[in-house]
Amino acid sequence: MRRNILITGASSGLGEEMARQFAAKGHNLALTARREDRLKALQDELAAAHPSVTVVIRRLDVNDHAEVFEVFRSLDAELGGLDRIIVNAGIGKGAPLGTGRFDANLQTAQTNFVAVLAQAEAAMELFRAKNAGHLVLVSSVAGVRGLPKAVTTYAATKAAVATLAEGLQVELLGKPIKVSAILPGYIKSELNEHVANTPLIVDTVPGVRAMVSAIEAEKAKAHVPAWPWVPMARVLRYAPLPLLKRMI
Template identity: 55%
Template sequence: MSDARTIVITGASSGLGAEMARQFADLGYDLGLCARRTDRLDELRAEILARHPERRVEVRALDVTDDDAVFTVVHDLARALGRIDRFIVNAGLGKGAQLGTGKHRANRQTAVTNFLGALAQTDAALEVFRTQGDGHLVMVSSMSAMRGLPGSTTTYAATKAGVAHLAEGVRADVYGSDIKVTVLYPGFIASEMNDGTGGNPPMIVSTEKGVRAMVAAVEKEKASACVPPLPWAPMSVVLKHAPLGLLRKLV
């Protein structure tokens, strides 16, 4: 069995999840990668092993809205990898519509995936960590969690605020133990989630650069981090305290 540290990443078939897998493999970690699209996971596994043949990369199909599957897959990966040092709750949806416009289905799908799916993943990961006596939970939230947002982002922002509070509650619950918790608040980072949104938003960075900031914060086991730190750490203050009229212009 490898002596490398291990990371499980959900939503790893594309975007931020796939790039985190590449960068953590570069740092010497063995990986457990989960997503619904196993064909993409297999391609990513082959890519990583071509660069790092000494790495171990376990791949599992997972729909995070299937509670039973979440618990089964997480415990299976713990057995296959020997342990789980870090678990990154990354799987999510960016769908949504303005409330009251007859498009509840899209909002519900986002809410179920982003919050209930994250709840199941967190619960399963904590079972493994409590048995091991240690571990590092990483929750991928969003800068949108800083403030309730209008239009098509209302539900998405609410789910990301919810998962941030979920992780912070876990941190309080395990305080004083060897279980650590990090909440990441990514700003505009290029990924499949924001493809086709009508042009690049301002201050967007490449997937590689954005994920590098995420990985650095995880490696430092920060309690929370806006990533990349510039401009998003100071922007978090603006988002939290801007008058509503100004906020609407910003978003």
């Protein structure tokens, strides 16, 4: 059992619900996010619901790369070793390229890939030292194919995250350190609550339950929930561009 789990971006959305579900399964948790007040409220909630579970929190801006390494190391020491690290923190800003919002696209690229790289580096440093551990990188079904307009940069970052996971999987094949890429479909969260008419969206609790199941199975790559996102990912991957444009 991967007893001690670190989750980044745990103050809301998918990270917050993952914390609830892993705590219910008896895992000790290290939770990080920028909003420390939200983390403290979640810590109190989990302590009341699961008194036998240890929950520690840290404020962390994943774009502060030096701080990422410091916080991961300190949480590893505090819990007596991290067994699984879930790199979940991310944002969904964006605009069509060339429309004057490079700032939004740059922030998404920095948070969703460069900061993910820093977190993966910090996690692998800990796991290589003990030759054990499970690194989980949260990508997205949006990363299966290039997407237009406001989602172009977001989709590109999520594709990069999945590729990063795959590169580590090739390197670590047959070794004790495991790496998973989790590609959620449209699951309700603060990230997408402002998007109207999101097709095939799944409620947060069952959507995250599918994520947790895939993570615990340590799947190399999982589109979740499996229905409808396994077949939809295949359609997205191979649809000709004119059909893809009509679909999205």
